[in-house]
Amino acid sequence: MSNTTLDLTPEILDIKVKKGTTFKPTLTLKIDGSPVDLTGCTASLQIRTNTKSDDILKSFATGVATGDGVDQIVLGGAAGTVAFRMTSTETADATWNKGVYEFDITWSDNTVSTLLAGSFSLVNEANR
Numbered sequence: 001m002s003n004t005t006l007d008l009t010p011e012i013l014d015i016k017v018k019k020g021t022t023f024k025p026t027l028t029l030k031i032d033g034s035p036v037d038l039t040g041c042t043a044s045l046q047i048r049t050n051t052k053s054d055d056i057l058k059s060f061a062t063g064v065a066t067g068d069g070v071d072q073i074v075l076g077g078a079a080g081t082v083a084f085r086m087t088s089t090e091t092a093d094a095t096w097n098k099g100v101y102e103f104d105i106t107w108s109d110n111t112v113s114t115l116l117a118g119s120f121s122l123v124n125e126a127n128r
Contacts, residue, residue, distance in 0.1 A: 010102065010117040018125045019094065023086040028079070029115065035080025040108030043073045043082065047099040047120045057096045058120075060084060097122050 017023045029036040045060040060072040067087045074083040082103075103116035 010114045012118045013116050014118040014121075015101070016121045016123055017086070017091055019122050020088055020092040020125045022088045023084065023091060026081055026083040028076075028081050030080060035078065037078045038075040038080060038082070038105070039077045041075055042106045043075055043104065044106075045073065045084070045101055045103040045116075047096075047101040049096075049099050051100055057099045058086070058090075058094065060086070066090065091122055094122050 029038070042062045043060075044062070046056050047058040048054075048056055062071065062073045062075060064072050066072055066085050067089055070085050072085055074081075074085075076082070098119065098121045101116075101118065101120045102114050104112050104114050106112050
């Protein structure tokens, strides 16, 4: 029987989003080139002022809709995709500009892994 070692050290990904635009990236989680099956998983992403802060600037989760009715995080099951969503109104109305985030997956066995972390910035747009 062979064992597979999975390095779950979070990848650092700094995110910049222009205020007043829609944030809707889709990522595919892969191990050795194959999609990770996310069936039965849930996910969350929290943005805080810093890593020691208890104050949450913005929170994303599976099963929670944005202002336009689309889920904040959608997991693509066996395809391994993760789609995030923050509406243009939400980015425009945010009262904060910069924070730090962690993206966590809760696997079907209820273990939690932090897969992404970094800074999350909302930058002012030139068009108003």
